[in-house]
Amino acid sequence: MKNKISIFWFRRDLRFEDNTGLFHALSSGYKVLPIFIFDEEILSQLPVNDARVSFIYDTLFELDKRLKKEASSLLIKKGNVIDIWQSLLQKYEVASVYFNKDYEPYAIERDLQVQKLLKTKKIKSFSYKDQVIYEEQEIVKKDGKPYTVYTPYKNEWLKRYHLERCVEKDIVLKDRVLNWNSIFPSIETIGFETSDIKVKLFQIDDLHNYHNVRDFPYIDKTSYVSPYLRFGLISIRKMVIHALQVNQTFLNELIWREFFMQILYNFPRVVTENFKTKYNAIVWRNNQDEFQKWCKGETGYPIVDAGMKELNNTGYMHNRVRMIVASFLCKHLLIDWRWGEAYFAQKLLDYELASNNGNWQWAASTGCDAVPYFRIFNPTTQLKRFDSKYDYVKKWLPNLNELSYPKPIVDHKFARIRALDVFKKV
DNA sequence: TGAAATGTTGGGGCG
DNA sequence: ACGCCCCAACATTTC
Numbered sequence: 001m002k003n004k005i006s007i008f009w010f011r012r013d014l015r016f017e018d019n020t021g022l023f024h025a026l027s028s029g030y031k032v033l034p035i036f037i038f039d040e041e042i043l044s045q046l047p048v049n050d051a052r053v054s055f056i057y058d059t060l061f062e063l064d065k066r067l068k069k070e071a072s073s074l075l076i077k078k079g080n081v082i083d084i085w086q087s088l089l090q091k092y093e094v095a096s097v098y099f100n101k102d103y104e105p106y107a108i109e110r111d112l113q114v115q116k117l118l119k120t121k122k123i124k125s126f127s128y129k130d131q132v133i134y135e136e137q138e139i140v141k142k143d144g145k146p147y148t149v150y151t152p153y154k155n156e157w158l159k160r161y162h163l164e165r166c167v168e169k170d171i172v173l174k175d176r177v178l179n180w181n182s183i184f185p186s187i188e189t190i191g192f193e194t195s196d197i198k199v200k201l202f203q204i205d206d207l208h209n210y211h212n213v214r215d216f217p218y219i220d221k222t223s224y225v226s227p228y229l230r231f232g233l234i235s236i237r238k239m240v241i242h243a244l245q246v247n248q249t250f251l252n253e254l255i256w257r258e259f260f261m262q263i264l265y266n267f268p269r270v271v272t273e274n275f276k277t278k279y280n281a282i283v284w285r286n287n288q289d290e291f292q293k294w295c296k297g298e299t300g301y302p303i304v305d306a307g308m309k310e311l312n313n314t315g316y317m318h319n320r321v322r323m324i325v326a327s328f329l330c331k332h333l334l335i336d337w338r339w340g341e342a343y344f345a346q347k348l349l350d351y352e353l354a355s356n357n358g359n360w361q362w363a364a365s366t367g368c369d370a371v372p373y374f375r376i377f378n379p380t381t382q383l384k385r386f387d388s389k390y391d392y393v394k395k396w397l398p399n400l401n402e403l404s405y406p407k408p409i410v411d412h413k414f415a416r417i418r419a420l421d422v423f424k425k426v
Numbered sequence: 427t428g429a430a431a432t433g434t435t436g437g438g439g440c441g
Numbered sequence: 442a443c444g445c446c447c448c449a450a451c452a453t454t455t456c
Contacts, residue, residue: 416456
């Protein structure tokens with residue numbers, strides 16, 4: 001007779017501290033088997049040296065190390081998620097399954113399939129809100145519909161938060177994880193190799209001046225917290241408590257994250273479509289050659305080129321520069337925001353569907369609460385204003401001082417008028 | 427979480 | 442002293 005266990009399924013919540021689903025699993029009364037599944041569907045779309053897979057791998061290794069102190073370990077699988085669950089249920093006598101919710105359309109569908117399978121085997125499954133403070137339709141307008149404008153959403157979010165306060169949950173592993181041992185797989189067995197591009201350590205102890213420094217890419221005061229939030233190494237509840245104490249502007253950025261998550265949840269069509277359907281009529285130029293130049297950072301506009309070089313070399317790009325390169329692609333080159341979104345999705349260490357999509361549609365003026373179409377960034381003015389001493393651009397463009405720096409691939413004044421024309425027409 | 431075009435004002439040079 | 446022009450600085454409107 002096998003002993004009954006509970007399973008906790010780690011996904012994008014790679015931590016022991018303040019983890020809602022894990023907390024409940026450990027309170028289930030059964031020993032808990034912690035698992036992680038490398039989803040073949042997702043992995044198959046990534047290059048073998050993907051930096052995020054490396055980051056996840058390293059993080060799992062650390063989690064496993066911690067579990068080994070409790071005479072336990074992390075079960076790691078790779079393959080089709082449903083197949084893996086089927087084999088798990090054959091091997092173990094499972095009482096209940098716990099995991100934290102994911103709001104992306106693909107994940108919602110995948111999790112539904114898993115829950116269906118568990119139900120046919122009469123196994124209870126429990127899913128929890130963990131990656132946001134307010135999920136799905138917790139924050140809606142008086143008429144019950146989701147907010148599509150940021151500021152009123154933020155006001156309601158803050159009102160709710162101050163009323164409710166979100167508590168953290170203390171995790172106790174001892175004697176509650178399954179007593180077993182496994183060998184941690186090498187990254188090669190997962191089909192990957194270690195990436196040269198690394199996630200930087202986050203810096204959140206010095207954010208009191210965030211609102212004054214955040215717009216200047218040469219000032220290295222970025223929190224670098226986004227990849228940690230993306231994969232759940234840090235709990236959002238902890239981050240919000242910290243932000244409340246330290247800096248309102250930083251908190252606003254965390255609320256933007258939740259704003260776009262609820263937009264994605266309530267309007268999943270934004271994944272492939274303009275939020276504002278009237279812009280479906282836009283005829284993007286979609287010039288392949290110009291797109292390649294943008295990707296490589298060869299547009300002839302230093303601030304655009306430096307941003308793309310930073311992205312290509314490090315997997316990061318400063319937020320101010322993200323807005324500039326996005327505006328340039330959509331407005332100056334008139335290339336479909338989906339092309340830019342897909343490129344960022346490949347390269348960004350903090351890539352997250354909801355935020356990436358929301359911010360690209362913002363820049364392209366096709367999104368909810370987007371920048372008005374006639375607000376077109378001037379890459380020269382932006383450089384003067386936010387990197388007047390050329391510290392940032394010089395870091396990424398060593399040839400900048402030479403007279404041979406390439407000429408802009410498109411004249412600003414010309415491109416601006418062309419974009420206004422195209423957008424005005426629809 | 428713009429930028430350019432257009433309008434207004436006021437000081438200084440100068441006949 | 443006065444009107445006129447120029448233009449910078451600022452404000453408003455427009456895209």
